[in-house]
Amino acid sequence: MKDVRIKGFEKLTPYDVALKKILERVFEVDKEEVYIENSLNRISAEDIVSEIDVPNFNRAAMDGYAVIAENTFGASDTNPLIFEVIDEVNIGEYKEIYLRDYQAVKIYTGCVMPKNADAVVKFEHTVKIDERRIQILRPVTPGKNVSLKGEDIKKGDIVIKKGELLTPYHIAALAGIGRRKILVYKKPKVLILSIGNELIEPGEKYVKGKVYDINSFALYSLALKYGCIPKRKILPDNYEKIKNEILNSVNSFDIIITTGATSVGKEDIMPILVNDIGELLVHGVSIRPGEPIGIGIVKNKPIFLLPGFPVASIIGFLYFVRPVLEKMLSTKFPRVMIKGTLKRKVASTLGRRDFVRVKVIREDDKFFIEPIRITGSGIISSLLKGDGLLIVEENVEGYEEGEEVEVEIIKI
C-alpha cells in the first residue's frame, strides 16, 4: 500500500496528455445484432451496403398514363393524339407489359412502369374518349414523371458507415433497403461507485452530518444518456470493501467509475488502491474543476477516479469517460455548440484548462453567455441553472466581457 498520490498536486498532468494515456489503453467493445426498430441511438458496427436498388424498378412518380415519350411529341390542345389504353397497373402489382406505339397504361404514383414505357402523362393532360381510348394533350420528354431504378440508392452503395449513431432517419433508410437487423456495438457496462462515509441514499431518512448521494445518480444518468448499461452503488471510505467490490465486479464491466476519495487527504485512498490492484496512469490533472481526477487500469479495464464534488465528477465524465466511450464504440457523439457574447469576464490561469458553467440567454436574435456565479456550495442550483460549459484552454488566460465565445450545451 504505497502512497502513490501526488503531493499537493504540485505536478499536474495536462488534460490532453491524461486523456491520451487512457485512450491508448482502451479498445472496441463487442458487437451484437439487433432489430432495426431497437437500434435507435445505438452505434452501427458495420458498413451497411444496400443489397437492392432503390427504387427497385422504374417507378411512376405521378398518377396518369405510362407511354413511350416519343409518341407524345407534338401533342397539344389543338392537336390531341389518340392512345389505346391497354391495361392498368395498381399499387403493389407487377405486370409484364410491353407497349407498342401509341399505347398507354393507366398507372399511379409508386407503380411499376411497363417495360418500355419511359414517361407518364398526368391525368390532367388527357381526355378520356371511352374505356379503351384517350386523347393526350401535352408532350412528355423521356424520363418525365418517372423515378428510375437505383436513382435513390444503387445496389452496392454504402448507406450507413460503421460508427454512425443511428437516428430515426438512419432507421428509416435501413427499412427502405430491406434490412431487418443491424450489427451494433454492445452497450458498454459501467459500474459507478460513490465513495464516502457521509453518503446516504436518497429516500432514506435524513441523518445529521450525512449527505444524500448525488454523484452516482448524475453519472448513472449520463451513462444512460451515452448508451451504456450502468449500475450504481454507495460504498464507505473503506479500503477493503472498495477493493473487494472492484475486484469482484471488474470482469462484468467495461468501465469503472468511482467518485470521492481521490484527493490527497487522509481518506483519499483511491489512487493508492488502484496502484495496489492495477496501474495508476494519472493522478492530478491540470483542469478546474476536476484537479484530483485519477485514471488507471484494473484487469485491463479503465477506472476513473472522479472527485466527490458533483460538478467535477460530471465534467470528469463528459471530458474523460465520454471520449473513452467514443473510442470503445468507434464513434463521435454529437455535441451541441453555441456561440455567443460573454456577459462577464472569465479569468483563468495559463497552463490550466477551465470548465466554466454558463447559462445561455437569447435576447432578440442574439445569444449571450453568462458565467454562473457560484456562491459557496451552490451545487444543485448551478446544475439546474446551467445550460453549458465554456472551456478555457491552457493557452488562454481568460476571456473579456463582450468577447465572442463558443460553449457546449450539455443539457441536450
Place this chain on the structure above:
Amino acid sequence: MKDVRIKGFEKLTPYDVALKKILERVFEVDKEEVYIENSLNRISAEDIVSEIDVPNFNRAAMDGYAVIAENTFGASDTNPLIFEVIDEVNIGEYKEIYLRDYQAVKIYTGCVMPKNADAVVKFEHTVKIDERRIQILRPVTPGKNVSLKGEDIKKGDIVIKKGELLTPYHIAALAGIGRRKILVYKKPKVLILSIGNELIEPGEKYVKGKVYDINSFALYSLALKYGCIPKRKILPDNYEKIKNEILNSVNSFDIIITTGATSVGKEDIMPILVNDIGELLVHGVSIRPGEPIGIGIVKNKPIFLLPGFPVASIIGFLYFVRPVLEKMLSTKFPRVMIKGTLKRKVASTLGRRDFVRVKVIREDDKFFIEPIRITGSGIISSLLKGDGLLIVEENVEGYEEGEEVEVEIIKI
C-alpha cells in the same frame, strides 16, 4: 361512407389553424411515479419542492480548523495566535460541539461545523505546536470557508417545475434533495399503421412491384425519441381491415398515426374512414411536403393521417404529432436551431408553409445552409444527407442565396 375528402385540395387549411384544431381536442396523459434513476428524458408531472435545506448544516468548505472568526483578528506570521484544538470532526460524523474563545476543531471539507464556529482556517495558515495546540497565522472573516445551511437550496424551494424534461442534471438535483421517486407523465402509447398494398416488411424476400415499408419504422423511432411507447404494423389498402384495427386498438393507445391512403386518389380511403368512425377535423394542409395530411378524432383519441411519402410523414410527425405530445405532457421538447448563410436560393409560394431539407456545413467559423437537391425519388439519400429543416412561413416568398436563415437540426 361519404366522400368527405377535399377535391384536389383546392381548399387547404393553413398550418396554424390545422394544428390549433387538434390541440384543442387533446389533454394531459396520466401520471405515474418512477425511481429517479429511471426518470431520464421523462417529463416531471409535479413541482418538486425541497423538503430539506442543502446543505443541511453549516458545512466546512476547506480542510483546516473551525474557529470563531473574531478570535483570529490580528493574526499574522509575526503575531501568531495560539488556539486549543479540542476535537476533530470526520466526514459523515455529527458531533454537538460548542467552542469557547480561542478553541479550534480540526475539520475537513464537507464536515459539520461546530455550533458556534463561523469560519475555517486552512491548514496552510496554521502551525502545529503539539497534539492540543496550534498557531494561527492569518485572520478569517465570519463565513470564510463555510457553506451555510440552505445556501444552495432552501427547504420549500421549488427545484424542478412541472413539465420539465429530466436531464442527468435534474436527476442529480433530485438525489441531492433526497428524493427517491418522482411523478412523471406516462409515456404516450402510439399506434403506427403503414397502409399500402405495395408494402412489405424489411427482411422479407423482395417481390417485384413491392416496396419495403419505411414509414412505420421512421415514425416508430421518432415516437421512441420523443418518449412514447410505439407499436407498428403494416396494413393493406382495405377499408374493413383498417377500420377493425383502429376500432379494436383505439382504447389502448393515446395517439393513432396512419401513413398512406390520405390523398384524393381511389385508394385514399383514410379520410372517408375517419369520418365514418369518428370526426375528420382537417383534410389537406397548406404545407409542402405534407399537403394531403388529415387529422381527426376517433373515440376521443387524435388520429393523424400522414402521407405515404416518407419525408412528408416525418414532417407530419415533427410538426403535428410532436406539438400534440407536448400538450399531452405539458412540456416543450428542446429544439436545436442553428443560423447560417443560405448557399442557394429557396423558392416558395405565399400562403404555403414549406419545410425544406437542408444540410448544415461548417466552413472555418461560419455555418452555411445548403438546401438538398432532391433528384427524383431521392428519399433515402435525402434522409441521410439532411441535417435539418428550413421552414419557409406562409408570408415569405422564399429566401435569396446569401440570406441568413435559421433551421431546426432534426438529427440530434
